[in-house]
Amino acid sequence: MLGSVFETCQRGLPVEIREETFSVSNNIISRMVLGRRYFDKEEGNKNKIRLEELKEMFEELFVLNGVFNIEDFIPWLGWLDLQGYVGRMKKLSERLDVFLEEVVEEHDRRRKGVENYVAKDMMDVLLKQADDPQLNLSRIKVKAFTLDIIAGGTETSATLVEWGLSELLKKPEMLERATKELDRVVGRERWVEEKDMGGLEYVQWIVKETMRLHPVAPLLVPHLSTQRCRIAGYDIPANTRVFVNVWSIGRDDQSWENPNEFRPERFKGSTVDVMGRDYELLPFGSGRRMCPGHSLGHKVVEIALANLIHGFQWKLPDGQSPKDLHMGEIFGLSASRSYPLVAMARPRLPSHLYNFNSSQP
Numbered sequence: 001m002l003g004s005v006f007e008t009c010q011r012g013l014p015v016e017i018r019e020e021t022f023s024v025s026n027n028i029i030s031r032m033v034l035g036r037r038y039f040d041k042e043e044g045n046k047n048k049i050r051l052e053e054l055k056e057m058f059e060e061l062f063v064l065n066g067v068f069n070i071e072d073f074i075p076w077l078g079w080l081d082l083q084g085y086v087g088r089m090k091k092l093s094e095r096l097d098v099f100l101e102e103v104v105e106e107h108d109r110r111r112k113g114v115e116n117y118v119a120k121d122m123m124d125v126l127l128k129q130a131d132d133p134q135l136n137l138s139r140i141k142v143k144a145f146t147l148d149i150i151a152g153g154t155e156t157s158a159t160l161v162e163w164g165l166s167e168l169l170k171k172p173e174m175l176e177r178a179t180k181e182l183d184r185v186v187g188r189e190r191w192v193e194e195k196d197m198g199g200l201e202y203v204q205w206i207v208k209e210t211m212r213l214h215p216v217a218p219l220l221v222p223h224l225s226t227q228r229c230r231i232a233g234y235d236i237p238a239n240t241r242v243f244v245n246v247w248s249i250g251r252d253d254q255s256w257e258n259p260n261e262f263r264p265e266r267f268k269g270s271t272v273d274v275m276g277r278d279y280e281l282l283p284f285g286s287g288r289r290m291c292p293g294h295s296l297g298h299k300v301v302e303i304a305l306a307n308l309i310h311g312f313q314w315k316l317p318d319g320q321s322p323k324d325l326h327m328g329e330i331f332g333l334s335a336s337r338s339y340p341l342v343a344m345a346r347p348r349l350p351s352h353l354y355n356f357n358s359s360q361p
């Protein structure tokens with residue numbers, strides 16, 4: 001990501017932040033789950049799918065997961081598909097399946113005939129489990145599980161880093177404070193590493209504040225009550241579909257002072273965290289069904305944002321002032337920016353640090 005941003009600014013071009021953040025989070029998750037990068041920015045690599053195409057499919061997936069589909073509530077209207085969502089879902093599912101089939105087949109070929117094959121990635125592990133008939137893990141379940149993890153781990157982190165940088169571009173004094181902290185803790189001779197994060201208090205506050213104002217799943221994922229219960233005076237019968245509005249909870253003036261303002265310092269001396277224990281801040285949900293990737297996702301967002309701030313001086317393109325930067329969001333399962341963030345970057349570290357070896361699989 002850093003090498004790609006560097007190349008773009010060397011050419012004097014504005015950086016499309018989302019392209020970069022999507023690419024980095026997707027590469028991380030794809031190498032963990034599928035064993036290699038399956039996606040490429042460039043066209044024409046026959047072993048890889050165009051990243052742009054995947055991004056477009058995931059955006060559609062998140063929009064369709066969040067839409068209000070009339071037939072979910074009035075099932076007898078189902079055959080009409082009044083809003084056309086079901087048709088879109090089927091089309092998308094076919095497109096995603098082509099990719100997933102290819103991945104499963106590649107993994108199957110690799111394992112075939114190899115005695116005591118040692119799993120190299122998550123899909124290998126799943127396919128090995130699927131060999132056991134007692135587990136009832138069909139091929140379709142392996143594909144569904146894989147899709148959940150890739151989609152859950154890509155869109156979310158990418159969206160948050162884009163929001164974080166947007167907020168900082170709106171408040172240049174905060175960007176400056178974060179840059180100074182990075183210079184003090186990391187210095188200008190290297191990139192930020194995971195072990196540095198403990199000392200980067202202000203950057204950590206920025207990430208928490210971004211998650212408070214821009215929870216990527218504003219209504220979490222729909223839940224179902226298993227038993228009858230009463231919350232804040234409301235009776236909720238068993239088997240009720242429940243939405244938890246973490247977007248509103250994060251902006252509730254009973255819990256937060258000046259809730260609509262982006263103010264990372266509010267976390268100074270506060271023990272409120274994002275791990276599901278503090279109900280006023282629930283970007284990953286809470287309890288049994290909270291995000292299983294929360295620890296990874298949190299780290300990816302922190303390290304990606306920290307390095308973007310550390311490695312580059314950022315400003316909005318000519319003619320755009322911070323107050324003009326539009327902060328509207330799209331409503332879907334995830335709340336991303338309605339207008340992608342575009343910004344100008346200038347390298348601020350010694351030039352040899354931008355020489356990246358991109359030979360990783």
Ligand code: HEM
Pocket residue numbers: 148149150152153154156157160216217220221222283284285286288289290291292293294296297298301
């Ligand atoms: C900063 C990044 C991330 C954020 C903000 C985030 C947020 C969330 C939220 C809010 C939920 C729903 C929880 C609920 O309804 O209570 C969720 C579920 C889920 N997330 Fe994440 N997530 C992130 C990263 C990841 C990563 C990296 C992975 C995979 C490695 C992942 C995989 C999943 C899966 C599979 C679920 C569904 C869990 C279930 O239904 O039991 N997420 N995530």
